[in-house]
Amino acid sequence: MNAQPTPAVLPVDLDAFWMPFTANRHFKANPRLLARAKGMYYWTADGREVLDGVAGLWCVNAGHCRAEIADAVAQQLNTMEFAPTFQMGHPIAFELASRLAQLAPPSMDRVFFTNSGSESVDTALKIALAYHRVRGAGQKTRFIGREKGYHGVGFGGMSVGGMVNNRKTFSTAMINGVDHLPHTLDIAHNAFSRGLPHWGAHLANELERLIALHDASNIAAVIVEPISGSAGVILPPVGYLKRLREICDKNDILLIFDEVITGFGRVGQPFAAQAFDVVPDLMTTAKGLTNGAIPMGAVFAKRKVYEAFMQGPESVIELFHGYTYSAHPAACAAALATLDIYAREGLLSRAATLSPVWEDAVHSLRGTAKVIDVRNYGLIAAVELEPRPGKPGTRAFDVFLKCFERGVMVRQTGDVIAMSPPLIIEPQHITRLVETLGEVIRGID
Ligand code: PXG
Numbered sequence: 001m002n003a004q005p006t007p008a009v010l011p012v013d014l015d016a017f018w019m020p021f022t023a024n025r026h027f028k029a030n031p032r033l034l035a036r037a038k039g040m041y042y043w044t045a046d047g048r049e050v051l052d053g054v055a056g057l058w059c060v061n062a063g064h065c066r067a068e069i070a071d072a073v074a075q076q077l078n079t080m081e082f083a084p085t086f087q088m089g090h091p092i093a094f095e096l097a098s099r100l101a102q103l104a105p106p107s108m109d110r111v112f113f114t115n116s117g118s119e120s121v122d123t124a125l126k127i128a129l130a131y132h133r134v135r136g137a138g139q140k141t142r143f144i145g146r147e148k149g150y151h152g153v154g155f156g157g158m159s160v161g162g163m164v165n166n167r168k169t170f171s172t173a174m175i176n177g178v179d180h181l182p183h184t185l186d187i188a189h190n191a192f193s194r195g196l197p198h199w200g201a202h203l204a205n206e207l208e209r210l211i212a213l214h215d216a217s218n219i220a221a222v223i224v225e226p227i228s229g230s231a232g233v234i235l236p237p238v239g240y241l242k243r244l245r246e247i248c249d250k251n252d253i254l255l256i257f258d259e260v261i262t263g264f265g266r267v268g269q270p271f272a273a274q275a276f277d278v279v280p281d282l283m284t285t286a287k288g289l290t291n292g293a294i295p296m297g298a299v300f301a302k303r304k305v306y307e308a309f310m311q312g313p314e315s316v317i318e319l320f321h322g323y324t325y326s327a328h329p330a331a332c333a334a335a336l337a338t339l340d341i342y343a344r345e346g347l348l349s350r351a352a353t354l355s356p357v358w359e360d361a362v363h364s365l366r367g368t369a370k371v372i373d374v375r376n377y378g379l380i381a382a383v384e385l386e387p388r389p390g391k392p393g394t395r396a397f398d399v400f401l402k403c404f405e406r407g408v409m410v411r412q413t414g415d416v417i418a419m420s421p422p423l424i425i426e427p428q429h430i431t432r433l434v435e436t437l438g439e440v441i442r443g444i445d
Contacts, residue, residue, distance in 0.1 A: 040064075042409065070293070073330050085113070085322070104283065108283060108300040115331075120286055121151040122156040123284075127305065140253075144160075144223070147181065148183040150166070158174070182206055199237060211251055221253060222255055223257075227380060233382030244278075259271050268378045294331040345424070370395065381418070398444055399444055
């Protein structure tokens with residue numbers, strides 16, 4: 001990990017970029033500019049080293065600036081930079097889909113490509129509607145999401161999602177017919193659980209209540225994150241996901257796992273579906289698919305879902321959906337190179353190997369003043385802080401800022417500090433990450 005000094009590359013003007021999910025004025029008054037990255041580290045524009053505790057934004061699972069990925073993308077761009085996938089095809093798109101099908105649970109071997117997690121979610125919702133319709137059950141149009149769920153920012157994903165700040169401004173623009181399960185975070189019962197909490201599987205039975213209310217004949221799909229990331233790491237109680245699966249099966253409702261965060265090794269298996277031994281009907285992914293190097297998403301479908309569409313005249317398009325950049329050649333090249341790295345370096349199971357070290361480290365913060373919960377699974381962790389009276393979120397935001405000043409990047413959401421480091425992390429990085437976080441928390445008011 002050679003830390004070359006980075007020349008200052010401060011842009012002259014920060015005004016024009018309207019930054020996403022950012023306090024624009026605060027940021028532009030106090031910019032945090034990243035200029036270079038390698039392995040476990042970023043370097044700021046003024047040359048400071050920053051340990052990456054969040055894998056960029058939960059996506060750089062193999063660590064930063066993998067030359068193999070860059071080379072594969074460069075070679076592809078110089079060979080064929082773009083090719084359409086509407087009524088045309090190019091070989092590496094098919095190669096990638098086959099490789100992904102081998103990674104997924106056995107029956108989930110059909111893959112639809114998108115460019116982001118949000119597009120993957122909206123694609124999965126549309127596939128669910130179309131699936132029921134082609135089977136003659138076109139009245140099954142309702143979706144069930146979950147409180148505190150995050151499924152991206154498209155109109156569909158926002159509607160099934162349950163993050164109030166993402167929804168309140170757009171309240172009247174939600175898609176119709178969506179209801180929500182209760183979330184499963186309950187600090188009173190589950191604070192400081194190591195791994196999955198044991199209390200709360202019964203919350204899955206709320207699905208039966210919603211089915212009784214709307215009737216199964218109207219419900220297309222249930223969508224949940226196996227582990228909620230954005231809301232501050234909410235874990236499924238032991239048995240909860242299995243129960244959702246049983247209820248969906250009984251009622252001919254598709255189960256969609258949003259694995260945008262949990263996919264590609266984050267939970268110690270290729271997907272949470274395998275880690276939790278619950279196979280959904282559709283699985284949305286993005287992020288780690290290309291190690292964050294090129295935007296790409298993928299929706300995995302059970303073969304029975306795909307096969308339901310393969311009827312009628314063969315010359316007719318079966319699903320009127322897709323993106324210009326579905327299976328973009330550069331993204332396919334990045335994904336194939338990423339999968340090679342994951343396989344060669346055993347990264348898709350590394351989170352399981354490291355998880356005991358990670359768990360011990362993050363739980364060492366138990367007992368620190370203001371820490372009201374620590375949650376972990378795979379290489380994911382959250383440290384929840386007691387909010388400052390009347391000023392929710394400010395304490396954790398200050399912790400995030402102070403950590404960054406001290407050379408460690410974590411993520412803040414509400415009063416939660418979330419961590420999801422690159423899967424190449426070593427125990428000494430874990431120590432530094434958690435020690436810095438602990439020192440900062442101890443020093444904060
Ligand atoms: N589903 C899930 C479960 C996600 O976590 C998306 C969909 C949307 O993906 P795109 O690629 O459209 O952003 C996400 C995105 C955070 C954070 O810090 C998480 C995400 C994005 C930005 C920040 O928790 N997840």
